[in-house]
Amino acid sequence: MTSFADASTPMEYAPRHVLLEATRPSPLEWARRRREERDARRVAAANQRAAHRFAPLPDWHVVDLPRPMAWGHSDRQPADAGFIAIGPGGVFAVTVADHGRARVLLAGDVVQVNGRRPPYVAEARREAKRTAVALSKAVGSTVPVVPVLVLVGSGPVSYYGLPKDCLVSTYRELARVLSARGERITPTTAAKLSAVARHPTTWGMEPQPNGVSRVGHEESESYRWYPAEAPSADKRPARR
Numbered sequence: 001m002t003s004f005a006d007a008s009t010p011m012e013y014a015p016r017h018v019l020l021e022a023t024r025p026s027p028l029e030w031a032r033r034r035r036e037e038r039d040a041r042r043v044a045a046a047n048q049r050a051a052h053r054f055a056p057l058p059d060w061h062v063v064d065l066p067r068p069m070a071w072g073h074s075d076r077q078p079a080d081a082g083f084i085a086i087g088p089g090g091v092f093a094v095t096v097a098d099h100g101r102a103r104v105l106l107a108g109d110v111v112q113v114n115g116r117r118p119p120y121v122a123e124a125r126r127e128a129k130r131t132a133v134a135l136s137k138a139v140g141s142t143v144p145v146v147p148v149l150v151l152v153g154s155g156p157v158s159y160y161g162l163p164k165d166c167l168v169s170t171y172r173e174l175a176r177v178l179s180a181r182g183e184r185i186t187p188t189t190a191a192k193l194s195a196v197a198r199h200p201t202t203w204g205m206e207p208q209p210n211g212v213s214r215v216g217h218e219e220s221e222s223y224r225w226y227p228a229e230a231p232s233a234d235k236r237p238a239r240r
Helices: 028-056 120-139 171-179 188-197
Strands: 063-064 083-088 089-099 106-107 110-113 143-154 157-159 167-170
Touching: 028 083, 028 089, 028 143, 028 157, 063 171, 063 188, 083 171, 083 188, 089 110, 089 120, 089 171, 110 157, 120 143, 120 188, 167 171
Parallel strands: 089 143, 106 157, 143 167
Antiparallel strands: 063 083, 083 089, 106 110
């Protein structure tokens, strides 16, 4: 039996393919994205150049500094510009500032770059305090963290006074400056603190199902911290 279409019955049209035209970003949005991508690559390169200075040094550990949110200010660096350096000299929260070819004037807590005064020193102290609170809570003992501001760039740096309780150095002199603080902790203690700093639960983060933490590191092996009343593992017991 042959079917036929009734003119009184409306026919429904179901297209096989629906073409959606992608919304094109405006020229202003496109320029903003390109600028953000360029700044992110520049800061990542500066961060790597500063952290690479510890590669030849034994017993030093470099851990990316997890930051909960972007700074959200045009005068500040993006949120991933920094790391934690742990070695014989202690624990250091390093904040990296890339000034490029611009001249830097440093007078106490004031850092001037191209006529602007970004709060680099205040941010370095804030990150050191946050790192100290997180590590101290994780190990159950007070862990002092020294704030460090590292200047990365080819422009000249003029010093008219150093800030208090905050180290300032160029990236070329960073390893020498931190190594000059002597031996305050043993290599075993530095390795333990490095494991604590790499663990996502130290920063209130949960590891991902694939075993990778949200801060971008593989979940470190389980660590054991010895309390103050117990003998430390890196100290030999006295012979009787």
